Amino acid sequence: MAKKSKPPFYVTTPIYYVNDVPHIGHAYTTIIADTLARFMKMNGRDVFFLTGTDEHGQKVEKAATAHGVDPRAWADKVVVRFFDLWKALDCEPDFFIRTTMDIHEKGVQKLFKILLDRGDIYKGEYKGWYCVSDENFLTEDVALDKDGTKTCPDCGRKAQVVSEETYFFRLSAYQQKLLDHYRTHPQFVRPQSRMNEVTSFVRGGLKDLSITRTTVKWGVPVPGDPAHTIYVWFDALHNYVTGIGYDRDPALFEKFWPASVHLIGKDILRFHAVFWPAFLMASRLPLPECVFGHGWWMKDEAKMSKSKGNVLDPYVLIRAMGPDPLRYFLLREVPIGLDGNFSHEGFIHRVNSDLANDLGNLVSRALTMIRNYFQGKIPPPAAENPADAEIRKAFEEMKKWAVAQYDSYALNKALEEIWAFITTVNKYLADNAPWKLHKDPALRPRLARVLYQAAASLRGVAALIAPVMPGSAQKMWEFLGESGSVQDVRFDDLAFAGLDIGHILKEPTPLFPRVDLKAFLAEEPGTSKEQPMDEPKTPSVDQNIITYDEFAKLELRVAHVLEAVKVEGAKKLLKLKIDLGTEQRQIVAGVAETYAPEQLVGKKFIVIVNLKPAVIRGVESQGMLLAAVSGDKSAIPFFEADVPTGAKVK
RNA sequence: GGCGGCGUAGCUCAGUCGGUCAGAGCAUGCGGCUCAUAUCCGCAGUGUCCGGGGUUCAAAUCCCUGCGCCGCCA
Numbered sequence: 129m130a131k132k133s134k135p136p137f138y139v140t141t142p143i144y145y146v147n148d149v150p151h152i153g154h155a156y157t158t159i160i161a162d163t164l165a166r167f168m169k170m171n172g173r174d175v176f177f178l179t180g181t182d183e184h185g186q187k188v189e190k191a192a193t194a195h196g197v198d199p200r201a202w203a204d205k206v207v208v209r210f211f212d213l214w215k216a217l218d219c220e221p222d223f224f225i226r227t228t229m230d231i232h233e234k235g236v237q238k239l240f241k242i243l244l245d246r247g248d249i250y251k252g253e254y255k256g257w258y259c260v261s262d263e264n265f266l267t268e269d270v271a272l273d274k275d276g277t278k279t280c281p282d283c284g285r286k287a288q289v290v291s292e293e294t295y296f297f298r299l300s301a302y303q304q305k306l307l308d309h310y311r312t313h314p315q316f317v318r319p320q321s322r323m324n325e326v327t328s329f330v331r332g333g334l335k336d337l338s339i340t341r342t343t344v345k346w347g348v349p350v351p352g353d354p355a356h357t358i359y360v361w362f363d364a365l366h367n368y369v370t371g372i373g374y375d376r377d378p379a380l381f382e383k384f385w386p387a388s389v390h391l392i393g394k395d396i397l398r399f400h401a402v403f404w405p406a407f408l409m410a411s412r413l414p415l416p417e418c419v420f421g422h423g424w425w426m427k428d429e430a431k432m433s434k435s436k437g438n439v440l441d442p443y444v445l446i447r448a449m450g451p452d453p454l455r456y457f458l459l460r461e462v463p464i465g466l467d468g469n470f471s472h473e474g475f476i477h478r479v480n481s482d483l484a485n486d487l488g489n490l491v492s493r494a495l496t497m498i499r500n501y502f503q504g505k506i507p508p509p510a511a512e513n514p515a516d517a518e519i520r521k522a523f524e525e526m527k528k529w530a531v532a533q534y535d536s537y538a539l540n541k542a543l544e545e546i547w548a549f550i551t552t553v554n555k556y557l558a559d560n561a562p563w564k565l566h567k568d569p570a571l572r573p574r575l576a577r578v579l580y581q582a583a584a585s586l587r588g589v590a591a592l593i594a595p596v597m598p599g600s601a602q603k604m605w606e607f608l609g610e611s612g613s614v615q616d617v618r619f620d621d622l623a624f625a626g627l628d629i630g631h632i633l634k635e636p637t638p639l640f641p642r643v644d645l646k647a648f649l650a651e652e653p654g655t656s657k658e659q660p661m662d663e664p665k666t667p668s669v670d671q672n673i674i675t676y677d678e679f680a681k682l683e684l685r686v687a688h689v690l691e692a693v694k695v696e697g698a699k700k701l702l703k704l705k706i707d708l709g710t711e712q713r714q715i716v717a718g719v720a721e722t723y724a725p726e727q728l729v730g731k732k733f734i735v736i737v738n739l740k741p742a743v744i745r746g747v748e749s750q751g752m753l754l755a756a757v758s759g760d761k762s763a764i765p766f767f768e769a770d771v772p773t774g775a776k777v778k
Numbered sequence: 779g780g781c782g783g784c785g786u787a788g789c790u791c792a793g794u795c796g797g798u799c800a801g802a803g804c805a806u807g808c809g810g811c812u813c814a815u816a817u818c819c820g821c822a823g824u825g826u827c828c829g830g831g832g833u834u835c836a837a838a839u840c841c842c843u844g845c846g847c848c849g850c851c852a
Contacts, residue, residue: 321783321850324782324783324850325781325849325850326850328781328851329851332851332852394849398850461790469790474790477804480815481803484815485815485817485818486818488815488817489817490817490818491814491815492813492817493813493815493817493818494813495814496813497813497814501813544803547803551818554817554818555818555820557818557819558810558819558820561813563811563812563813563814564811564813639815640815641815642816
């Protein structure tokens with residue numbers, strides 16, 4: 129059966145900043161990419177899936193210095209966090225590019241040189257807001273303060289305008305070409321709303337882009353002018369070509385470039401939809417088919433941010449139930465282009481309802497009956513009656529649509545189609561009641577047919593969910609007596625027939641155990657100090673390192689104690705009324721075993737002012753004082769010198 | 779301030795060219811089955827389709843306007 133050969137498929141994630149601690153956002157992009165890669169492979173295309181890390185820049189350099197190692201060693205150490213997470217999430221990129229790799233740096237330099245020779249890069253003078261203490265130019269998106277100056281977002285100091293020699297990319301020359309491209313390739317930026325944003329941005333005019341810095345040392349040097357370092361975007365974006373063999377493996381590069389889709393978060397849309405295609409036009413390389421900007425996951429209706437402390441740790445969910453429910457939820461709940469809201473309630477609810485009840489239970493009931501009625505081996509079934517034919521046709525129809533939805537990146541729709549079919553199979557069983565057929569020996573061929581239809585349905589479902597839930601799909605596959613990997617199925621060949629029920633596993637274990645919401649929430653770190661089940665998955669590196677940015681988010685101030693009283697019924701707690709200069713607050717402190725209330729009145733110490741208020745023993749605490757703790761004893765560092773109440777501490 | 783988008787059942791959202799479009803899933807209530815992970819199947823709803831005005835034989839669907847929310851830009 130000769131088939132039209134399908135074009136290769138090349139999917140990328142952004143390269144993640146290696147200093148970042150991986151969170152749900154990183155996980156989301158990578159899960160989408162992994163699912164698309166798996167799907168396209170099963171849909172008969174040659175696939176390349178690239179992810180990686182951005183390892184240059186000042187922050188990496190600083191973190192390394194702070195730890196007394198060189199930047200490369202630091203990157204080697206922290207990059208493992210990403211390796212580990214992808215493994216835990218069953219994400220299997222074909223290559224993991226790191227911008228510190230030789231193959232990348234060489235490629236970037238080569239491309240830089242090409243553009244320099246062609247005149248698309250030229251030397252000029254860059255004028256911008258510069259933070260002296262951080263030795264860093266502020267990025268364009270830092271807004272002006274009211275007084276018309278800018279403040280460094282990293283250290284909070286005032287920045288000043290400074291100019292330096294720099295290389296520019298002639299972005300301005302590409303405005304019309306970009307607009308033409310958008311017009312002729314309406315799918316270049318997806319979803320549509322993002323395309324509108326990009327178009328209107330470009331219409332507004334493009335300025336040439338400064339792409340080198342002399343202030344940053346940790347990066348790729350400009351060829352022939354090593355005082356200059358290639359700045360982040362020119363460096364980072366080119367990972368998409370160096371990662372598949374640009375200037376290194378022509379066969380690979382020819383095969384997969386241009387990329388089918390760059391998956392990105394909407395925050396880096398402009399770099400991918402404007403700068404990147406302009407770079408490529410300049411170097412005469414074909415443009416990617418599509419830049420897909422996905423949405424954010426909010427946590428309980430709020431944007432996740434470190435300062436709010438509501439960043440979602442994917443390991444909490446993986447530890448509790450493996451990667452598949454998380455993969456399913458993220459892809460099923462929301463179309464890729466939109467923002468989603470993550471709550472543990474919503475997550476558990478959907479997982480229980482769709483995975484445990486609908487699919488898991490269906491697998492369980494069907495397999496149990498095959499085991500109990502036929503010792504795991506279905507004998508020749510009776511001919512199909514109309515209802516049987518209907519379920520077969522429903523499958524074929526569903527397969528067609530689900531594949532089409534997957535193919536257009538509508539992963540949630542694909543899953544919707546599949547789940548509608550699962551409901552149909554459940555209904556088919558209810559209508560045909562094999563447990564009743566079983567009671568009449570004369571109806572055995574009929575019974576065989578009903579269970580055959582169910583098993584054939586599940587076999588198809590296993591294949592169709594495999595891109596999203598590889599582990600669970602494989603389990604189902606094996607439960608059904610199939611050998612080999614479900615990932616080797618090709619959807620073009622996937623038929624309702626072809627079921628080979630050889631050896632049903634004894635006692636198929638529940639695919640997706642129901643999760644009790646209350647028990648789950650109780651185990652979630654944050655509510656409990658205990659780590660549920662200490663997986664040997666101890667982080668490979670010290671994840672407790674924080675950046676200066678993170679530290680800067682703490683607002684620490686000098687507090688003056690006005691009143692102190694014991695909290696009723698709590699032997700460790702004191703209720704304090706404190707003055708912060710600008711306001712008065714009430715805090716609860718667990719220092720009563722060391723300090724009597726009257727010892728504290730009039731004292732000055734350090735309080736975290738922007739901590740989320742909490743109610744402790746019925747008393748609201750609007751902050752927290754700093755104290756050394758040893759057993760039941762605590763020691764508050766008081767100020768010796770006279771400092772103004774409310775003074776900032778850092 | 780400029781440009782763009784959105785506001786539909788308790789919740790999350792579908793509603794292509796204006797005419798069975800007032801829908802789905804979840805949640806809720808009732809009924810059924812008992813093979814199954816207290817699962818599955820059936821039935822039942824409720825809606826000023828944000829407010830107001832207009833176009834039309836006909837508008838959730840088009841136009842204007844008010845309110846609210848969001849995105850991009852300045």
